[in-house]
Amino acid sequence: MKKLAILLLIAAICMPIFASAASESASTATAADYSKMSLDQLKSAIKTIKSGTLTVATSPDFAPYEFYAIADDGTPTLAGFDMSLAQYIADYLGLKLDVIPMDFDGTLMELQNKNVDLGIAGYSPDPDRAEAMEFSAIYYEGGQSFVTTKANASKFKSLEDTNKKEYSVAAQTGSIQMKLASQFSPNADIIALTKVTDIIAELITGKISGAYIETAVAESYSKNYPDLAIVLDVPYESEGSAIGVSKGNLALLEGVNRAISQALADGSMANFVAVANEKASGNIIEGLLN
Numbered sequence: 233m234k235k236l237a238i239l240l241l242i243a244a245i246c247m248p249i250f251a252s253a254a255s256e257s258a259s260t261a262t263a264a265d266y267s268k269m270s271l272d273q274l275k276s277a278i279k280t281i282k283s284g285t286l287t288v289a290t291s292p293d294f295a296p297y298e299f300y301a302i303a304d305d306g307t308p309t310l311a312g313f314d315m316s317l318a319q320y321i322a323d324y325l326g327l328k329l330d331v332i333p334m335d336f337d338g339t340l341m342e343l344q345n346k347n348v349d350l351g352i353a354g355y356s357p358d359p360d361r362a363e364a365m366e367f368s369a370i371y372y373e374g375g376q377s378f379v380t381t382k383a384n385a386s387k388f389k390s391l392e393d394t395n396k397k398e399y400s401v402a403a404q405t406g407s408i409q410m411k412l413a414s415q416f417s418p419n420a421d422i423i424a425l426t427k428v429t430d431i432i433a434e435l436i437t438g439k440i441s442g443a444y445i446e447t448a449v450a451e452s453y454s455k456n457y458p459d460l461a462i463v464l465d466v467p468y469e470s471e472g473s474a475i476g477v478s479k480g481n482l483a484l485l486e487g488v489n490r491a492i493s494q495a496l497a498d499g500s501m502a503n504f505v506a507v508a509n510e511k512a513s514g515n516i517i518e519g520l521l522n
Contacts, residue, residue: 266486277483286327291336296508297354300517316504324491337406351476370472375447378464385461399441409444
């Protein structure tokens with residue numbers, strides 16, 4: 233009995249040590265370590281904000297990426313190819329999906345503060361954001377555009393034409409487009425607006441001269457607002473969209489990249505884009521419901 237008691241005492245002392253060692257081993261695993269794991273092993277290694285749930289921040293004013301599609305009975309539902317991809321990733325990893333709509337700059341802040349697992353909002357993999365998040369592989373190749381109204385289209389033959397003091401140029405707060413506005417139109421009156429819907433409204437009513445908007449988004453808005461004109465392509469070295477992953481969560485990053493790879497390979501991503509473009513041309517709401 234004494235030997236048994238001693239063995240039990242030793243076990244009790246050692247278990248926390250072993251558990252600590254295992255935890256330390258998991259926390260020091262590298263991206264290469266996760267890449268060698270089977271999918272089942274990777275699923276076990278992935279840690280999320282809420283166990284069993286993939287929490288995603290998005291900004292639903294960015295059709296066809298994310299927006300609200302309105303059903304015949306008037307019910308709004310989050311839609312867009314980003315939302316379809318989010319569900320695909322959650323299913324691939326065996327997780328429930330919880331999407332939290334917010335303003336675009338809020339998605340960046342919540343991800344940086346690790347209050348969400350992913351930010352999926354048409355992010356460009358800007359190096360300046362690398363300290364705040366991990367970037368997934370590119371899942372959609374896009375572009376950047378300068379947009380104005382058809383009435384003003386003749387004024388903008390080149391990006392140099394946007395760089396004049398008499399023009400007011402808008403871009404979304406916290407976005408890559410704001411950086412592009414500062415780069416190509418520094419002498420203009422640059423206006424930061426929270427939502428793309430606000431930018432479109434200001435354009436249509438003549439309160440601003442033009443705006444920097446992601447090309448696919450601009451094309452989507454132009455279907456519903458015939459007065460809009462996409463007049464210039466804007467060069468940007470990091471073309472394409474990536475998912476933002478909570479900084480340091482390399483297991484989740486590996487899982488997201490595997491899901492993206494499969495979605496591109498099996499044709500799912502192409503289908504998500506096609507369906508989103510079709511829905512975006514219908515009855516939609518762009519922006520937060522409240």
